[in-house]
Amino acid sequence: MEYNTINPSITLVEYKDTYKNLLSDYYLPEEQLNFTSLPLEKIHNSNVTKTSSHILILDNNKPAGYFALEDGEKVKRYSDNPKARVLTAFSINSKFQGKGIAKEGLKLLPSFVRETLPDVDEVVLGVNKRNTAAITLYLKTGFVDENKTYEGPKGPQHILHLHI
Numbered sequence: 409m410e411y412n413t414i415n416p417s418i419t420l421v422e423y424k425d426t427y428k429n430l431l432s433d434y435y436l437p438e439e440q441l442n443f444t445s446l447p448l449e450k451i452h453n454s455n456v457t458k459t460s461s462h463i464l465i466l467d468n469n470k471p472a473g474y475f476a477l478e479d480g481e482k483v484k485r486y487s488d489n490p491k492a493r494v495l496t497a498f499s500i501n502s503k504f505q506g507k508g509i510a511k512e513g514l515k516l517l518p519s520f521v522r523e524t525l526p527d528v529d530e531v532v533l534g535v536n537k538r539n540t541a542a543i544t545l546y547l548k549t550g551f552v553d554e555n556k557t558y559e560g561p562k563g564p565q566h567i568l569h570l571h572i
Contacts, residue, residue, distance in 0.1 A: 418512040420520045423451060423462035423474075430471050435502045442562065443539050447474035450497040461493070461525065465500070465513035472504035473513055477521070477531065485558055486532040486567050493525065495533040495570075498542070514549035521572050529572050534558050534565035543568075 431447050445453075451462050457480040465473030475498040483492050495517075500510050521528050533551070535542045543566060547553065551568040558565045 417468045418472075418509060418516070419466045419469075420513060420516050421464050421466060422524065423447075423464055427464060427471055431474070434471070434474070436499055437502060440499065440502075443536055443542065444499045445497050447471075447497070447499070450474070450476055463520070465509060467504055467507075467509055471501065472509045473498070473500040475499070477525065477528075483532070486534060487530060487569070489530050489532075491528055492530040492532050493521075493528050495531050498533075510545055511549055514545070517570065518550065518572050531570040531572065533568050534560055535568060536560065536562055537564050537566060 428448070434447055436444065436446065447462070447464075450456065456476060456478060460476055460478040460480070462476050463474065464471045465475075476496045477493040478496050479493055482496075483489075483494050486492070486494055498510075517531065521531060533546065535546060537543075537557075543553075546568050551570045553566055553568055556567040558567055
């Protein structure tokens, strides 16, 4: 469990099946689903390696957000660093949006990675160039744009880096 001294109600935890029922009513508007996927779809996606980490952002112990930290071949699209993980499928459940939970969760990411994935020293991600709100959020929470792009399935993506 990761404790947040800024907003102690926001924590990061690794997904366990005990959260499955709580995630069944996770909702994202259609326009957000253009850029991400629902947590249970990602968790049960056979293309995601079994050693990838599925992380929940909890607000008062309720799942408010989700992202994956993937390993494997996917990392090579974004980084040459063998100690990197790729952050994918970041989202905040619609009913929790607008409360600063995404920002708080991402601020907890470096200490969470150091604690739970000690061999990882970088988190990278691709964010669609059209998703300006997400780009702004990632840059505000420590990610760096090193002016590299990747042609993703839904268009060009900025590759952003968070050095742990």
